[in-house]
Amino acid sequence: MKIKSVLFGASVPAAMLLTAIALNGCTSVAPRPDDALVRAKTAVDQATTAGSSQYAPVDLNTAGAKLQSANEEEAKGNYKQAKYLAEESQVDAELALAKTQDAKAQEAANQVRKGNQALQNQVDQTNNPPLM
Amino acid sequence: MRLHSIQLSGIVASICASALMVGCATTPPENTELDQAQAAYTSASNDPKVAQAAPKQLQKASAALDHSMALEKAGEPQADVDHYAYLTIQQVAIAQQLADADAAQAYIKQADTQRDHMLLHASQQQTQTAQLRTQDANARAQQSQMQAQDANAQAQQSQMQADSANADAQDARMQTAAATAQAAQSQQQNADLQQQLAALNAKQTNRGMVLTLSSVLFATNKTDMSSGGARSLDKLTQFMHDNPKRNVMVEGYTDSSGGSEYNQDLSQRRADAVQSALITDGINPQRIATKGFGEGYPVASNDTRSGRQQNRRVEIVISDANGDFPQAR
Numbered sequence: 001m002k003i004k005s006v007l008f009g010a011s012v013p014a015a016m017l018l019t020a021i022a023l024n025g026c027t028s029v030a031p032r033p034d035d036a037l038v039r040a041k042t043a044v045d046q047a048t049t050a051g052s053s054q055y056a057p058v059d060l061n062t063a064g065a066k067l068q069s070a071n072e073e074e075a076k077g078n079y080k081q082a083k084y085l086a087e088e089s090q091v092d093a094e095l096a097l098a099k100t101q102d103a104k105a106q107e108a109a110n111q112v113r114k115g116n117q118a119l120q121n122q123v124d125q126t127n128n129p130p131l132m
Numbered sequence: 133m134r135l136h137s138i139q140l141s142g143i144v145a146s147i148c149a150s151a152l153m154v155g156c157a158t159t160p161p162e163n164t165e166l167d168q169a170q171a172a173y174t175s176a177s178n179d180p181k182v183a184q185a186a187p188k189q190l191q192k193a194s195a196a197l198d199h200s201m202a203l204e205k206a207g208e209p210q211a212d213v214d215h216y217a218y219l220t221i222q223q224v225a226i227a228q229q230l231a232d233a234d235a236a237q238a239y240i241k242q243a244d245t246q247r248d249h250m251l252l253h254a255s256q257q258q259t260q261t262a263q264l265r266t267q268d269a270n271a272r273a274q275q276s277q278m279q280a281q282d283a284n285a286q287a288q289q290s291q292m293q294a295d296s297a298n299a300d301a302q303d304a305r306m307q308t309a310a311a312t313a314q315a316a317q318s319q320q321q322n323a324d325l326q327q328q329l330a331a332l333n334a335k336q337t338n339r340g341m342v343l344t345l346s347s348v349l350f351a352t353n354k355t356d357m358s359s360g361g362a363r364s365l366d367k368l369t370q371f372m373h374d375n376p377k378r379n380v381m382v383e384g385y386t387d388s389s390g391g392s393e394y395n396q397d398l399s400q401r402r403a404d405a406v407q408s409a410l411i412t413d414g415i416n417p418q419r420i421a422t423k424g425f426g427e428g429y430p431v432a433s434n435d436t437r438s439g440r441q442q443n444r445r446v447e448i449v450i451s452d453a454n455g456d457f458p459q460a461r
Contacts, residue, residue, distance in 0.1 A: 084211075087219060091223065095225050098233070101229070102230075105232075105240075109239045115247070116243055119254075123254045126258070
C-alpha cells in the first residue's frame with residue numbers, strides 16, 4: 001500500500017506510515033476502544049460483586065486503576081493506550097474474580113472436611129465409648 | 133528517496149527509544165516479560181489438572197502468547213510485546229485458579245459420598261446397637277413385669293387385709309352404735325321409768341320401789357277401796373301396762389288396835405282388795421302377789437292417832453326389771 005507521506009513528500013510503503021504513527025505515539029489510526037472499555041468495566045463490576053475486595057484486593061484495585069487510566073487515555077484520544085489499559089484491566093478483574101471463586105470453593109471444601117471429621121469422631125466414639 | 137524497511141526498523145527502534153519511554157528498550161534484558169509468559173504457559177499446559185480443568189482458558193493464554201511472540205519476531209515495540217505477554221501471564225494465572233476451584237468442587241462431591249457412607253455405616257451400627265438394647269430392654273421389661281405382678285399380688289393381699297380390717301371396724305362401729313343405742317334406749321327407758329315411778333309417788337326403799345296407799349283409801353275395818361283409792365291405782369295400772377315385765381307385791385299393814393290375828397286377816401284382805409282392783413283393770417293376776425303383815429313393820433308410833441293412821445296402809449312393792457323381789461320381807 002502506498003500512501004503519500006507528509007514527512008518525505010513521496011509515496012512510502014505502509015510500514016513507513018506505521019513508523020510515522022509510531023513516531024507520533026501511535027494514536028491517530030487506532031479506533032476508539034469502546035468494546036474493550038465495556039468489557040473491562042463489566043469484568044471489574046463482576047469481580048466487585050463477587051467480593052473480590054475481600055479475597056483478591058490487589059488484583060481488583062489494579063483492575064480499577066487501569067480502567068480509570070483507560071478512560072482518561074480515551075478521553076485524551078490515546079486510543080491504543082486506552083485499549084491496552086482496558087484489556088489489562090479486564091484480565092486483572094477476571095483474575096480477581098477467579099481467585100475469589102477459588103477461595104470460596106476452598107472454604108466450602110474445608111467446611112465439608114471438618115464436618116466429615118466430626119462425623120467420623122462421633123461414629124468412633126459411639127463404637128468405642130471412652131472408658132469411664 | 134526510498135528507505136528499506138530494515139533500515140527503517142532500525143531508525144524506528146532508536147526513535148522509539150526516545151519517543152516512547154514506557155517498556156521500550158534497545159537491548160532485550162534477560163527474563164523479559166515474554167520469557168516469563170512462555171515459562172508460565174509451558175508449566176500450566178503441562179499440568180494435567182490445569183489442562184483438564186481449564187482448556188479454554190489455556191487457549192486464551194496461548195493466543196496471547198502467540199501474539200506476543202509474533203510481535204517480538206516482527207520487531208514491534210516492546211510495549212506491545214510486553215502487553216500481550218502480560219495478558220498471557222494473567223490468563224495462565226486464571227487457568228490455575230479455575231483448576232484449583234475445580235479440585236475443591238471435586239473434593240466436596242466425593243466428601244458428600246463419603247459422608248453418606250459414614251452415615252449409612254453409623255446407622256447400621258446404630259441398628260445393631262439398638263437391637264441389642266431392645267433385647268436388653270425386653271428382658272428387663274419382663275423382669276419388671278414379674279416384679280409388678282408380685283407387687284400386685286401383695287397389694288391385693290394387703291387390700292384384702294385392709295378390707296377385712298375395715299369390715300371389722302365397721303362391725304365394731306355398728307356394735308358400738310347398737311350398744312350406744314341400747315344404752316340410750318335404756319337410759320330413756322330408765323328416764324321414762326323414773327318419770328313413771330316418780331309419777332307413781334313410789335319411794336325407793338331397800339326392798340325396791342314402794343308405792344304406799346294410805347288407809348284413808350280404805351274405810352276402817354273395811355276392805356273395799358274407795359273411789360279415791362281406785363284412782364291412785366290408775367297410775368300403777370298404767371305403769372304395769374307400760375312395763376309388762378314388772379310385777380308387784382301388795383303388802384297389807386294395820387295399826388296395833390285390835391287383836392293380832394284379826395289384824396293379820398284384815399291386812400291380808402286389804403292386800404287382796406288391791407289385787408282385785410288391779411285385776412279388774414286388766415292386769416294379769418300372776419303378776420300380783422299379796423301378803424298381809426298385820427301389825428308388823430309399823431312406820432309410826434301406834435300411841436298417837438296420826439301414828440295409827442299412818443300404820444294403816446298397803447305397800448305395793450314394784451319388782452325389779454325381771455319381775456323379781458330380791459329383798460322381799
